Amino acid sequence: MSLVEPNSGTSTPLESTQSESETNCDLPRKKLRKGGLAFNKVWDYVIKGEKVNPRHYKAECFHCEMSWQRGRPYVLRSHLALYCQNVPEDIRRYWVNKLAEENNSHKRDSQLQ
Template identity: 40%
Template sequence: MEEPSQPQDIWQYIKRGKSRGNGHYKATCSFCNKKWSRGKPASLRAHIANYCTATNIPANVRSYFIRVVANENENKREYYSSDNEAESYQNAFKKQKITKNEKNKASAYPAKINNHFQKKEKLNSNRINEIDCGLV
């Protein structure tokens, strides 16, 4: 396998299965046989670059995808650091404010572990045996 020339060449190193739409396919790594039900090219490139545990990956292939992934990450950083885009990016991740009604509703029913479990009850002998057997 020679060094790929474009990021789309990830499919030289990943077995492509059935189409899942939007350029995504079922996928299997040719090196370690990891499977994806919906292989997204960016995730597949990151796998080859950083996560594949196989020892049979040619060094030039891994280093190529390391550079591609690094460039993708740098491009994202540059995109979101521009003044106009930075504001919309920050707004997208701001916490939603809780309205006064929602605050009152939430404080009326504080979350407690007791709300999810029954009061203390003695376990019957069958249940004790089941637990004991499960621990062995």
């Protein structure tokens, strides 16, 4: 085994690894998703509270005093479409239509199987 002189112009495996990693740092990086479902649009219509666990948040309706310890998107959509007494009519109609689309999509999927 021979030692490499410090100024000999050749690099040790450690030095070559460092220069490769430094080179890789200059490359553009893709934004990586952590996985799981994309953040649901319903969160634009409710107040997102503190994080309960890595995937869930507390939620509160913008239009009434209803709150949830863990805001589940399907419950929030149903609330806005069917149960909230103070939600503006255009927002209610939007979520009623979304629920109908989801329901029709599920029916079509089950008929195909």
